[in-house]
Amino acid sequence: ISTETTLAGYHFDNCFMNAAGVYCYDAAELNQVQASMAGTFVTKSATVMPRSGNPEPRYQPTRLGSINSMGLPNEGLPYYLDYVSQQQKAVPDKTYFQSITGFNIEEDEQLLAQISASDFKGVVELNLSCPNVPGKPQTGYDFEMVERILTRVFTVYHGPLGVKLPPYFDIVHFDQMAAILNQFPLAFVNSVNSIGNGLKIDVATERVVIKPKHGFGGIGGDYIKPTALANVHAFYQRLNPAIQIIGTGGIKSGQDAFEHILCGASMVQVGTALQKEGPIIFERLTRELQTSMAQKGYTKLSDFRGKLQYLD
Numbered sequence: 001i002s003t004e005t006t007l008a009g010y011h012f013d014n015c016f017m018n019a020a021g022v023y024c025y026d027a028a029e030l031n032q033v034q035a036s037m038a039g040t041f042v043t044k045s046a047t048v049m050p051r052s053g054n055p056e057p058r059y060q061p062t063r064l065g066s067i068n069s070m071g072l073p074n075e076g077l078p079y080y081l082d083y084v085s086q087q088q089k090a091v092p093d094k095t096y097f098q099s100i101t102g103f104n105i106e107e108d109e110q111l112l113a114q115i116s117a118s119d120f121k122g123v124v125e126l127n128l129s130c131p132n133v134p135g136k137p138q139t140g141y142d143f144e145m146v147e148r149i150l151t152r153v154f155t156v157y158h159g160p161l162g163v164k165l166p167p168y169f170d171i172v173h174f175d176q177m178a179a180i181l182n183q184f185p186l187a188f189v190n191s192v193n194s195i196g197n198g199l200k201i202d203v204a205t206e207r208v209v210i211k212p213k214h215g216f217g218g219i220g221g222d223y224i225k226p227t228a229l230a231n232v233h234a235f236y237q238r239l240n241p242a243i244q245i246i247g248t249g250g251i252k253s254g255q256d257a258f259e260h261i262l263c264g265a266s267m268v269q270v271g272t273a274l275q276k277e278g279p280i281i282f283e284r285l286t287r288e289l290q291t292s293m294a295q296k297g298y299t300k301l302s303d304f305r306g307k308l309q310y311l312d
């Protein structure tokens, strides 16, 4: 029973990987994912300049998930390009993901130019959905801006590239976003990023639990799985089949991954549960997914990918 997959024309021994932002800030964390059973890793979203991010506490686990307002802390793109370059030499038969996010179109272009000038041979994940930079709107909710960014991006960059999207909650928004995305030769769409600007309260102290933004932060974990599955399936139904789906959100068991793949995902990313359990989680998730598949007589992901049944 195989949990291997193909994405952007590359083969991956396992369909599980980390979600950008989790276990991918520096070499110490990335080495752990690289050494785990994950099929590959994606780096923390890199910006033009290194960033220290928001004041701490800025991440809190909760019983059902997590809340974060990290504020895009990262070592800057050159750091990650160096790390990936080392891994491409050390473990050449794997393909790696570089996440990037600019604060405007010019920065997106600058980041992509840096990648083009490097020996990077992996897949780019353009993050359009960071909810935690005060004053910076969620790009993914500005449809005209998304179209402008992708028009520029595909003019200047010609390697495999996908986008990380925020969750949408309206069928018309799925239609509108899909109509925009289908205009571009995207390798994938990754749904979903955290549900932005939730609030977790400590009722004993009657206080919020993270410092930035008066406690408002992106929500991950069990809370967001139904929204994640809906976004995965909505885009799977609407997008050109050449644009694959990465499913992210609420995966903490093999069955959760099975559900994302049934909705159409070709790769699944793990955030909150990885943060809680560490990279050893990929062994458990892989085993559990294989068990789910075995119980249903499936031997490979394409046996059931996108085969969600309706009642109508």
Ligand SMILES: C=Cc1c(C(=O)O)[nH]c(=O)[nH]c1=O
Pocket: 021, 045, 068, 069, 070, 071, 072, 073, 101, 127, 129, 130, 131, 132, 133, 193, 194, 218
């Ligand atoms: C890249 C910034 C993001 C952050 C962050 O750095 O605050 N948190 C998220 O949940 N999603 C993001 O995309």
